[in-house]
Amino acid sequence: MPQHESTRWVHAPFNGLLLAALVLGVAVTATTENSGDNGSVVASPSPVASASRTVERKAPTAKPRRTKEPVPKKPVVRESMTPSTPLAPSRKSSKPPANPRGIVYLTFDDGPSPYTPAILDVLRATRSTATFFEVGFRQAQHPATPAHVRARGSNIGNHTYSHWDLTTLTPAEIRSQVARGPRSRCVRPPFGATNPRVQRVFRQQGLRQVLWTVDTLDWKRPGVTHLIEAATGPKVRAGSIVLMHDGGGDRSQTVAALPRIIATLHQRGYVVRRIPGC
Template sequence: MTLPPGKLFLLAAILFGAALAQAARPTDHPVAAAAPSVRPTAHAPLTVPVGKRTTPPKSRKTPATTRNNTRTPHTADSGKVLYLTFDDGPQLVYTPQVLRVLAKHHAKATFFVLGREVAAHPELVETTRNLGHRIGNHTWDHPHLTKLSDARLRQEIATGVESKCFRPPFRETNAHVQAVAASYHQRQVLWDVDTLDWEKPGAAKIERAILRGARPGAIILMHDGGGDRSETVAALDQALTKLTAQGYSYRSLPC
């Protein structure tokens, strides 16, 4: 059947338009699946707030995030502030020596104490608090918390000293440990600098560890209990002398 010239022209235009539309259509390759959204880790290590601030400021003064995701606390006036912490006490010989060094340098600190030692030396905890230092919970008996049954885990945390802060022995923690601590209204506090003073490497090495790790807002781990801490006492005195000359001050954590 022969079409008139006008209709032939119209048919050609329609076919040409269809061809253009087909060419413009995306190719038939499989579409890549959208990347899954990243879920936050359940019960991530809780922050260590200062005052009533619950979120870090959106400025260059935002606290640095530590390896364990615990926010290093900064005060409103910022500055060169260090947070000295001592574990495993109180101890009759070395806790008083640490307290004397801290008083000499006008330093405040936080002591993560064991419940069993508090029961044996309650007067030392009272003295520490009266001097303006803070007390944190380091469990009752210093066990490996991640290896305990749920009932025993709760017992270890609940029978430790009453505090707003909790530090797991050996830095052994997981989501469940943190959740149990949170159920007792205790936030987990780890550290930025481990002086390894418990290895008794000599006062000079402990001092170097403190000086090398010092930076505004750093949480420094030492021990006043658990053994002979004479090296720690000597290193602390030397390090604070040098750090104070550099403009550092020392405050306790909000526990």
């Protein structure tokens, strides 16, 4: 066996690190594959942060799409928790300020998913509501969840049917993607990818485009502490629209961070509400 081969496997701690890196690498790769960039799976993206940015992407092929929801990956980070893990009640509940200085709008994209009920539980315990930009094909997989969302006082936005980049589609295809998506008066184009052609179709269908002002990048799973900072930091102010994800991959960090995100926003004097009129 060559020297470097034996070296690689002798040092146990490094083996552990290597293994962890490999596992992490696999998970990250899987997330990327789920992004829809390669057209094989339509799922959670790496959303662009700007309203006007147009992303160049390969036009979707005509072959049938895989519409099966990716199974959330087993958590590979310390802060992760499964959707069924109950949150500590003391951390889960937080009262909104009596005299709020403003509203922060939390939005969750790419669901519904097995994580959605846990997010709804946190919202209820903190007397908050949010807007869920759901994907049509996932609604078909979780038929009970949209009603659950509305019953809790939150609302649903249209995130199209297949989560394709609309800027790569013809007007007829855009119309179809939107028409087959969740019923709502608000639409958020997948990846935030939009242009005048896309917006013209939205207008024709009586839909209001809603992007975001603060991107937590929660789909990168940066750790719960980082997520809390991203969703409550100085960029977040009255009227902010905060982007998070309840679907499209392992969202355990998002679920774990949410109670403290809302508690911190309450401490800063904000209430957390759904986007009105969706």
